[in-house]
Amino acid sequence: MDHLSGGEEVSTSPARPAADDPALRPIRLRNRSGLEAEILPFGATLARLRAPDRHGRLGDVILTLAAFTDYRGRHPHVGASVGRYANRIGGARFLLDGARYELAANDGPHHLHGGTDGFDRRRWCEEQRFSVSGGAGVRLRLCSPAGEAGYPGALDVEVRYVLGGDDTLSIEYRAVTDAPTVVSLTNHAYFHLDDGGASSVLDHVLWLAATHYTPVDRSGLPTGTIAPVRGSPFDFTAPHTLGERIAALVPERGGYDHNFALDSAGDLGVLAARLEGPRSGRVLEVRTTQPGLQLYTGNSLDGTLRCRDGVRPERWHAVCLETQSFPNAPNEPGFPPARLDPGESYRQTTVYSLDTR
Helix, strand or coil: CCHHHHCCEECCCCCCCCCCCCCCCCCEECCCCCCEEEEECCCCCEEEEEEEEECEHHHCCECCCCHHHHHHHCCCCCCCCEHHHHHHHCCHHHEECEEEEECCCEEEEEEEEECHHHHHHCEEEEEEEEECEEEEEEEEEEECCCCCCHCCEEEEEEEEEEEEECEEEEEEEEEEECEEECCCCCCCCCCCCCCCCCCCCCEHHHHHCCCCCCCCCCCCCCCCCCEEECCCCCCCCCCEEECCCCCHHHHHHHCCEEEEECCCCCCCCCCCCEEECCCCCEEEEECCCEEEEEEEEEECCCCCCCHHHHHCCCCCCCEEEEEEEECCCCHHCCEEEEEECCCCCCCEEEEEEEEEE
């Protein structure tokens, strides 16, 4: 165990039994006020995040699988770093500089989250652990060769998880390429601020700095338009519970599974989202440099996923706030571009702040 200055800590001592597989050996981060995060090299996964409630009691605020070995199995990207392209690419293909690239179709006719063996299925290499004021961090790296999953260009990727002394969890992705390509990276944590997924999340209150969103067709692919949210179930510019208007979305999508065009314009100083857990009093605030945020209410959860403490989350027992480039941006010239060229650096940061009220 490495003890760092100011009460912060980086540890590889598992909080629960792990296999001998180094990719499943958790890196534990703690800050001086007691927040805890566990990071797995497999999938660069945020495997656990614990924060105090209004009474000071620590509890899980994301879905956490029952055993570390479960992360090797197939699951809905729980806590993982997804890529090379987060969300959907229509028809599992795109054009770049006149060349057509074919990808794996793993979501009906579309390509989702990098395919069946995306970055969430790879072992990332631990590069560095470090101290920050009142907290700790870790840096992980992945090399994706040209042609992997059908994407052009070799991609050198890193992620930095930093648990700050100000009760923030920062996730920063960086990437460089040796040939033109497309890239969008995000973390796929499933949040439940009250009980880690044991009950419905529909009573959580959400606010979004998003006056527009991208409508989707029946397959979940954006139609290419950027529409105002005003007067629709997608208007969270004033706080609403997740369950207040979700019934209108059930026939087509089973709930929320939509990208919002953030008004925060990539400014980390501007609040992009705020989620409140009414029973625990926990509050999650999101700031990001990304242009979009996917709101997903765990519509496909069905009670078969084994989580910590016997939790078996059902539909709507968790919510994802995935900061991202717009889905299908490589095929939609009206969306913010997701292209990366040699000599450029992809760099996106999302900061989650945890507090109580």
